[in-house]
Amino acid sequence: MKALIVEDEELAVRKLRKLLLEVEDTIEILADTAGIEETVAWLLSQQAAGNPPPDLIFMDIELADGQSFEIFDRIHITSTVIFTTSYDEYALQAFKVNSIDYLLKPIQREDLSRSLKKFKDLRKTASQAVPPTINLEKLLQELQGKHSKEYRKRFLVNQGQRMISVEVKDIAYFYTEDRFAFFRTWTNQKFLVDYTLDELEKSLEPELFYRVNRGIMVSHSAVKQIQPYYGNRLSLVLNPAIEKEALVSREKVSDFKLWMGK
Known part of the structure; x- marks a missing residue:
């Protein structure tokens, strides 16, 4: 089984690579790409070289240069796709493009194992050229059932040679730097966190933090x-x-104003 990972956050790539090899030791990860342009270029280069397409593509929906659905408008993909994202609202569209499954971040070992088993079973029983039929209504119900109302209260982080626990109420904002995620406290301390901003956005109380753009989430x-x-x-x-520009994306301006006024 040969796979391609399409993901723009380095930490998420490392986590998924590790999890895949733990769940399926025979899998071969051909490459990982970080955006629409890079993914299309890689797939085209494989075609030009006469190489078969990957059996499976793990694809994040939100990439640095746009939504990954754009890839399907640029190149015909015959590989089976498993979408990985934090956003449930994309599920309906995701399953219309050769997808057999949809994994919510942070990806759990048992969910990944289930997706791979489903892929193997479908290969045994159905033609590769025919996308499997998905019960979207049932799928959405299952995804909605996974939501937890319990939000993260603290983070365990490294401080020199020791580990300390930092309360969420002591954090001013989260941000990315060199594809890693950090937070800064009210006392101006900077800590690396072992999560992507997608994962953090999912686990933090939305009344307390708002993601103003791809790289910053503020209180x-x-x-x-x-x-x-x-x-x-x-x-x-x-x-x-903060060491970088903190800009509110054009499409988020209205929601941000509403959030700030609550």
């Missing part, structure tokens, strides 16, 4: 100033100060 009190920015976006001044 109310961390936002000291909100300024207009070109392209109908907003620029935030955060406290403690």
